[in-house]
Structure formats: structure tokens, C-alpha cells
Amino acid sequence: MHDLNTKTAPLNNPFATTRHKAKRTEFLFAQGLRLSTYFVLACAFYIFGDICIKGAPVVFQADFPFINTDFFTKSPETLVVYETVDGEQHQLGFKEFTAFKEANPEVQIVKEHTHSYSAGGILGPLVGTALLTLICIVVALFVGLAAAVYLNEYSGKGRFMDTVRLAILNLAGVPSIVFGLFGLGLFCLFFPVIVSEDQVRTKLAFQLFGSNEYLAFQGWGTSMLAGGLTLAVMILPVIITACEESLKAIPQGFREASLALGATKWQSIRTAVLPYAFPGMLTASILGITRVAGETAPIMFTAALAHKDKLPWQDLGGGNVIFKFLSQSVQAMPYHIYTVAARIPQSEYTKPMQYGSVFVFMVLVMILAALSVYLRIHYRSKLKW
């Protein structure tokens, strides 16, 4: 189709009089469009390259095992830069430094200054982000998928359903910070908890029958669960819309054929619709994960924490382990990056942590994005009707 006008034009074309100049402008214009396309890509490449160049040396190293394992197995801690009498400068993480001082009491330390969050690694934030994303995606996929199946397969086409669809579509564009506000108001400050009497902080509390515990509507506080659910609510409209799209793409004939063979409604959905919609849903959910993992605003008030020295599963004590686990705040990668970008200075000592974190985070997100692109292409070539 591209060269329709040039190739198929007969030689004695009556229009082909002053083609020369027009052709040149056409060429220039096309190149202009091309240039602006590649300019955007060049910008992306530059940003990516800048972060890689400064971040990769933190993560990789020249000798075995080629990866800076400390960066992935430690949580952020304070960096101590100290000078010994002979004027030599050393850097150590706070824990190591304390241990070093104890082990070598004879070493005289002349000067020491500290840089917060600049030593150690990013294990805590990574784990936190993984957990938040997991909670979010489990809830959002469960509800979103089921809702999409209902909207596309069961519900009618009435005015009401159209309104609902439009509302969901519109909510997909609501800023994430607004979801953060909502999550804070609903999950952190309103949802009910069961507590003993002395922990009740709200008037909206009811004594549970036959016990001295109260169902108090005082919220879960900043917690992993609140953050995960906030993210789930945020991504829900996107997941519903995407899943419905992929259900819609299944030809109506599939369902009709299945029903005609005597299958029940559910059987036909299960065997003739869902398997073919699966690739689309998978892509949607991976894109959902990508977006959720990168969001900072909704978790700022609902889940995230700048400094936490234990991993979420450490030190839970006895009792309701699951609940203690879910009700703690966590560190998260995006919030950690916010902290290191805004809260600590930019110096030679802090740069490794800053760029290292961003590099790892970006590579992770990119891998997810690449996965979704790959899956889409892969399945598109496989499934054809």
C-alpha cells in the first residue's frame, strides 16, 4: 500500500507534470515525522542509558559471582565514612563499622561522617514491593476477572449496564493520588478491627457478643494490607476493562456452538471462552503489575515506610502470625527511591545507592513490560480465528 501512487502510476500520467518538487517536500516531511519519532526514542534511550551507566556498576562486579550480592541481601542502612590517622579514607555500613571498631580497638579514627540510607542494599524495599504487588494483584484479578465475566457474559445490555461500564472506564483515568486519599480514608482510618477495650480509639465501636473485645471502626493504620488493597482498587477499573476487552474479542460463534452442543452456560464459558481470552487477560494482569509496582502516590500514606530494619516476616512473635504480618508497614521500592532522591544529598557516597536502586527497579519493571509484549506477540500468532 505504501507505494501505491508511485509504482502503479502509468508513465504517461496526466498528473505527473511537476512531480519533482512535490516529491521532495513529501520526502522531507516523511523524514521529519520519522525524526520526531526517533527523537522520543532517543530521549528514552538517553534516560535508560544514563541510569544504566551509573547504576550497573553498583549491581555488577568484575569478579565472581559478578553480582554485588550484598546489594540484594541487605536492607538500607547508614553509611559511615571515616578517616584513619594516616589520612586514608574508608567506607563501611553502620553495622560493619561498629563490628570493625569492636574488633580493632587500636585503630584510631580521626574523622567520621555518616550518610543515611546510603549503605547496605535494597532487600527490604524489594520484598515490600513484591508483597504489596502480590496482595494487590490477587485481589484485583479475582474481583476484576469475575466482574468482567459477569459484565460480558451474564449481564444484559441495558442502559444501567452501559452506565456502569462508562463509570468503570472513567475511573480508570482518576489520578493515583486520589486513590491514595481514598485508601487512607477507608482502609487506614475506617475499616473495622477487633481490639481489646483499651485500644479502642473511636466512638464507632461495638462490643462483640460474649467477649470483651470490640469491633472498632478505626482503620488498619498504615499497613501492607491497606496499601495492597488501595493499589487493587486503583487497578481494578483497568483490569476489568482489559479483561472485558479480551472476552469481547472471542467470536460469538464459540459460545453459540458450545451452547448448541448442550453445554451449560458455565461449561461454555469455561471451555469455549476463558481459554481463548486467557492470553489477553494475562497480558492485562502483567501490565497491571507493572503499573502497580511503580506507583508511589497511593502507598505513601497507606503502607510505605522510610526505614525498617526487619524484613516483614522476621520477628512476628507469637499469636496471629498472619495478621501481624499483614498489618505492618513495609518499605517499598518507589518510596525508597523517593526517599533517596529527596531526603539525602547527592554526593559521591550516596550516588551508588541512588542509582543502584533506580537501576534495579527500572530493570525489573522493564522485564515485566517485555514479558507482556512477548506474551502478546506469542499468543497472537498462536491464536487466530
Place this chain on the structure above:
Amino acid sequence: MSDSAAKTERPKRDRGPFPRKGFQILGLGLQDFIRYFFGGNAGLAIVVLIFICLFLAKEAIFFFPQHHHEYRIYRQAGQEYVDLIGKEIDTHTRLGSTVNIAYLAEVNESSTEEDQLVNALLQVKTAVENRTERLGERLGDARESMEDLPEEIAKEADPAKKAEMEKKLAEARKLEQELAPEWKSEAEAALDDPTIWDLDRNPVRLNTEEKVKIREAVLMAEPAREQDHPYFVALRESSAAKKEKARAKYETFKATIDELRNAVKPVRDLHGELRDVAMENRRVLDKFETAPARKKALIEGAEATKDPEEKARKLKMAEAVVMDTPDYEALNKPIYDSVPKYEEIEPTFVSGVTKAWEALPDPKTLETKSGREKLRAAKASYEDFLKSAENSSEKIPKWRHDKPMSVLKTVLAFFFGKDWITNSSWHEFYGLLPLFSGSLLISLIAIVVSVPFSVAAAVYVNQLARSQEQNFIKPALEFIQAIPSIVLGFFGILVLGTALRNLSHVEWLSWVPGFPMSERLNMLTAGLLLAFMAVPTIFTLAEDALNNVPRSFSEASFALGASKLQTIFKVVMPTAISGIVAAVLLGFGRIIGETMVVLLVAGNKIQIPDFTAGIGVFTQPAHTMTGIIAQELGEVEQGSLHWRALFMVGMVLFCISLLINYFAQRILKKFHHAH
């Protein structure tokens, strides 16, 4: 379609050719439960989404009564009155300051050369100090102990300690001898580096002789043994002398300015007195407002405690809470009493300023460009002052503390208020305008920058690119969409901000409006990053729209002999235009709701941008609606006015994004119907 399928599945009582299997409870079979399961989830999703609206609305709606209430107290405490005078003084201060800057520009002009050289020395010296920091500190320490130790040794009686100190002294001496040449060579090496001569401010071209002098001066300023270079001592002296001469020359100018600035004195004194009165009034009124709650809490607290002593103490405290309604009339008496005095001094104040203003020299007679500009700009300040003086003198005699506050006015005070001042010791103002204008301007920059690129890319990929190219560009742009906004914010704060600022200081770019930028973090930086973020969104949707243009359209166009370019711009684009508009709208929606980039990069200045700067307004910092929520929400008390104001901002954002989406969807729908 699907409903017809559903109908066929309705449970039928008569057994057809396909008997239904499975259990049935109350006439409902497995199929119905599955249906209800899905329906329930859909219902849950909708309930949650309705919850969002309710929750935002709940906090936001209560904002207005509370806001109105606070404004009433503001009036009752007499703060409104004080601010009336305060505004007059503020405009006067600005006028005085502008004129004074013009005067100072004139005076400093005379010694520009000397000052620039001294400044260049300072910059080079600081840069060298930074590079030799560690060595310099050690050398400085050694020299300090060399100076201090002998005295201490003389004082010390204990011979053991004395010996130890002497040892230390010897060590310090040795170290000093070792380090001094080392420091010198390091400093010289630093001075040899040409980049150290890149001066940040007052770009002067140093000639060789001056460079040599600076070099000498820097090397003379040894750690802990700083010596001034005679050349620069002379420079400073000559600068001071020249300034003195200039001051004498502009003596009358200065006198006029002083006259202008001093005219305010009686009004300022009055304002100061009344400010204290109103502040105290406010404290009394706030106490009164919270008294019932405090009393109740104390009594409740007393009941809850088991310790009798504590209980008695709390009850006593509850007893002591004053519940009487304050006497507003008496509280405001000093304010009312001040009206005659104000009316007496105000005319002399205004006439004093007017007289001094008229005595100022003509801007044309000034020698420096910046002085002339400032003096011209002062005219606007002067008119502002006259206006506000008139306004105050008109309103002050009529002011009453018990005049009812109109509801509409306080509602408008939120939507059109020009100040967002929180955590104040005076009165908190919640005006949306500075935040809204910031959000809007940043989004505008982003849209203006991103639309050409993204639409061009969409046209190129859809109409011109070969398929291999398509397969490369499309996923690549999707990757851009996947970059988390915090990463872009990080890039902005660490790289782009500084790079842009440095670029704006390049001399041959100074014609660009707004250049050179003084701030690293500003609307332009934020806007560019957001533009980058918006490209994939707009590109994808626009490309979609182009794709939906039926092939027959372009084929028909080609058949008529139109060229590729003509087809694109005369046939394909006009057909797809509504889809592209929808794409731009959705992109705009995404940009205006973006939080982290603007929080980190926009500069967070809560002020309506100064539009008098023309297009240069884009290089000013600003705060945004999303940014303010992110910055302040975590820190305010739940249920306070500030808290609710932030929810109200959230509500506004919510409505804006719904509106944008709604229109975009409508346009898209129409577009799809058309084809």
C-alpha cells in the same frame, strides 16, 4: 448477544430433551450460583468504586462549613481588620523595596569591575578549597594545634602530661612540614585545571594578569594561615571608595527613598499593636471553641481512671475550663478605638508617599539598565499601593466584627483564593488558585510539547513506516509507558534540572524567554518530563484512531491521484481527528493527575505564577494539586480543616479527571459510530 444466550439458560421447570443435572436448592441450580458469584464480584467492584466517591465527598463536603466557621472567627477576632491595614503596608513595602533595588543598582554600578573580580576570587578560592578539602583540613588542624599547644604546655603543671603534649606538638610540626608542600602542589594542580575558572555568577572574562593575581591570592590563603593578597585588599578599598562616591552623587535619590519608606512608620506601629491584640483575641476565641470538648474529655478521662487522686485532679481541671462566651465587643474595643487614629494618620501616610514618589528621579536619568527597569516596574507597585490604600481607608471605618460572613464568599474563597497558607500563627488560608494554576500550566507545557511528537510518531508508524520499523517502534514506546514516574522524577532532580539550568545560562541562548533560569526545579523541567510520560499514551490512542480509518478512504484518495502526503493530511487525519482529540484529552488527564514527578521537580512554590514575565512564566517554580496532597496529607491531623481542604483538592482533581475522561469517551464513541 450475551443476554439472549442467558435467556436460553433460564431454569425451566419442564424437563426438556437435555435434563438438568446437579443439585437444586430452593429452585436455584449450580448455574445460578455461578451467575451470582460473578454478579456478586461485579457488585463488589461497583460498591468499592461508589465508596471512593462517597469517601471523598464525605470529607470534602464537611470542609465548607468548617472553612466558613474559621473565617467567621477570623472576622470576630478582628484579624480581618488588621489584615486590611497589613495589605496596605505590604504594598508599600514592595514599592519601597523596588525603588531601593533601583538605587542600589546605580550605586553598585560604579564599582562593578572590582566587585566582579573580588567575586571571581571568592569563587575560585571556594572551588580550590573544595578540591583540597581533606588535605586542607588536616593541615589546618595541625597548624591549630601548633598554635594552641605551646600555651597549654606552659599552663600544664603535670610533667607527664606536659611530655605527652610536647610529643603531640612535635608530631603536629612534623605533619605540618609534610603537608604544607603537599597542599600547595594540590592547590596548584587544582588551579591548573581550566574547569575551575568556569565562573557561576557575574560571568567576567578574566585576563591573564587577573588570573595570575587570583592564583597568587588563592595560594596565599593557606589553611589556618590566611593572608590577604594586597592586590585584592586594594580592590576592595577602591570598590568601597567608588561606592561612597556614588552614594554621595545619589544623595537626594537616597533621601527621597528614605522619605518614602519612613512615611509608613506610624501606620506600621499601629498595625503592630493591633496585630498583637487580634492574635490574643484569636487565642481566646479558639480556646472558647474547644472548651466544651475539652471539658467533656476531662470528665470522661476522670471517669475512666481508677486512681482517686488522678481522678480528682482531672475533675478539678474540668471544673476550671472556662465556658463563658467571650465578650466580642470588649475584645474588639481596642480595634474600634484605633479607627479615629488610623483615619488621622492614613492621609498623611499616603500623601507622604505620593510626595516622595513624585520627587524620585526620572527612570531615563539612571545609568544602569537594571536600575531603569526596576524604577519603571515601581510604577505598577505604586499604583497597587494607591489602590490598596484607597480600599483600606474605605473599608476600615465600616468594618464590624459581627457582620455576618456570607457563605458564598467563603466557598469562593476556596475556589478562587490566591493564598494557600497553612500551619500559620495567624490565620490559615486555603485558596485553590495557586495550586490549580500550577497544575494547569505544567500540564499545558507537557501537552504542547508532547502532542507534536506523539501525533507525528503515530502518523509515521501508521502510515509511513515499514512493518519491521513498526514492530520495533511500538514496543519501544510501550516500554516508555512502563517507566515508573518516580524514576522519571529521580532523573529530573538528579540530571535534567541541572542540565536545563546550565543550558539556560549559555550566553547565546539568553534570547529565549525565561532564560537564564534561576531555579533548577521549575515548571519547565516538570513539564518536559510529563510530556515524555504522555507520549506513549497519546501515541497509542492516536495510532488506534488512524488505524480505524477505513482503508477504502485512502485507497479512494490514491485513486484520485493524490500523493501519500496529501492523503495523510487531507483524508486520513481529518477522518481520525476526533480520535486524536480524544487521545490528547486522555493524555492531558494522565498528566494532570501525575504526582511524583511534580512533587520532586516542580519546585513547590505555592504562589500564582507571575504572568507579567510573559512566556518566561514557564521557568518559574510552582506547586500542584497532586503535589500538595502528597506533601501535606501525611502530616495533618485527621478531621482538621487542613485535612479536609486536602480532600477537597482531591475531590476537585477527581472531578476534573472524570470530566476529561467523560468527554474523551464521548468523542471516541462518536468517532466509532461514524465508521
Place this chain on the structure above:
Amino acid sequence: MRVVPALSRNLRELRMVDEKQTRSLSKGLSLKSKLGYSMKKTATLLAALAIAMATTQAEDKIVIKGSDTLGAKMVPQQAEAYKAAGNDVSFEIAAEGSSTAFTNLLAGTAEIGMSSREVKSSEVDEFTAKGMELKEWVAGYDMIGVIVNENNGVKNLTLEQIEKIFTGDITDWSEVGGAAGEISVYTRNTSSGTYKSFQEMAMDKRDYSPSSQKMAGNEQIAAEVAKNPNGIGYVGLAYIENDGIKAVDVDGVECVAKNAKDYPISRSLHFFTIKGKLSPAAEKFLTWATTDPAGTEIVEKVGFIKP
């Protein structure tokens, strides 16, 4: 009665969760069986989540929230040192600004609050209104340094000039004896204790100029001033040694620890706790941090003055 399968399934889940709570809950739920299906479902879900959140804080976890001045450097390092000294506790520290200390103490989401300013009377009222009383611990002393770019020729400012600069009455460096250039004012965000203390000590309680830029923390102010030759800002004593900036003398007094008495903009830093609600672990940590030499040594190391 359509709800039976869903409900029984939910209850089965619940039983696995916690017997005692489930029993009381199922009683409560059975009373409401007239509610519609989806309501019921939502209610059950809520209740299940409610149980899921029935928690008590682990005893040896200390949650500290509040001031950035304390929480960005000093307290995390104290916490690390405290643990290194062999105490088996864990810490959660969030440093968003002094106001968060009080809001979180009030909401029960923090055990220790850090504040770089005095408690406001309105805040005391809020605590009394909930039957709580605050206890104050002095964590150390701080001087707020007024910082300018290292290439700025201005070395000394009077308190009055500082007030005028930060309120926007003075807008050009030439008015305070520097080279001409529009002043860029950097302040902390509004919930910061430094913001408030500075307003009270150096600005006669007047409001900041609207053209001031609100920064997230001390470090960010220092970074911006270091990058902007016309910038001015204020930071805690611990930050004035940062690269690219220098502290000006205020009324002729240099901003160094030994001048703490004469320097006009100095203040005390606090920990706040609620009387009677402090866990032994947190109390032990606070006592250590405010009195033990190993704890107060860190106060000096990060650049503040010992309590």
C-alpha cells in the same frame, strides 16, 4: 436463605482463623441474616478482614514518627547503635515532619514522637480531649543555620534582615549588601518543626512569603541552595557542613556549637510519649538515647548538641 453456601464457606474459613473470635462474630452475624445477598457478602468479607486485622503490636517493636530533623540522621543511627549494643528490638522510623509526631501519637500509630519544636497548645488540647497526657524528653539541642550558596559574598545577616527575606519584604541580594540578584527562598514543608520554630524565632510569627519554595527535608534545602547562587534557606546544625553551602553569621554570631547560648535561632529537640502508654522497651530506648553516653555521643556525631 440464598446466602447459606457463601456464608458457611466464609465461616469455615473464619473458624480456621481464630476460634474464639469466630464464635462471637458468627453470633453477631446471624442476627443480621435479613440483609441482602451482596450486603451480606460484603459484611462477611469486612468481618473476615476485621479479624485479619485483629492485632496487637509486637512487644519489642518501637515505632517512631515525626521530625525530619531528628529522624533523617540522628534517630536511625541511634537505633542502629542501640541494637548493636545488644538490645533485641526492632525499629520503624518515619520522618515526615514534627506535626506527624503528634498526629500519630494521637492516632496510636506511633509510640514515640520526634519533634523539633515545642508542642502547640492546640495540640495539648487535643490530647487532653482524648484523656491523654504528653511526656517530653529532651533529645538534644539544635541551632538553625541560615545557609547561602558558598559563592555568595554575604557573610552576615541581622535577624531583622532574615525576617524580611523570609517574609518577602526583601527580594534582592543587593538590599543586604550582596551582588544584585533575586533571592530564592527555600523553606521546609509546612508540617516541619523547623518551619514553625524558625517562624517563631526569626520571623516574629509572620507568614512565609508565598514565593518561598517548600522542600521535603533539610538535605533537599541544602542541595538546592548549593545549586543556586541566589538561594537562601535554613537547616539544622547537623546539615551546615554539606557541600556547596555556608552558614551566615546571625547578628554577628557564628553558627557553631560552642555559640549555642548566644546564637539567636537555637532550640531544643524533643521526644514525646504518652504517659502511661509507653512500653518498657521504648522507655529503655529513650532513657538510653537521652542519658547514656553511647546514645548522646551520636547526637554530637550527627552535629547536634548533647542534652
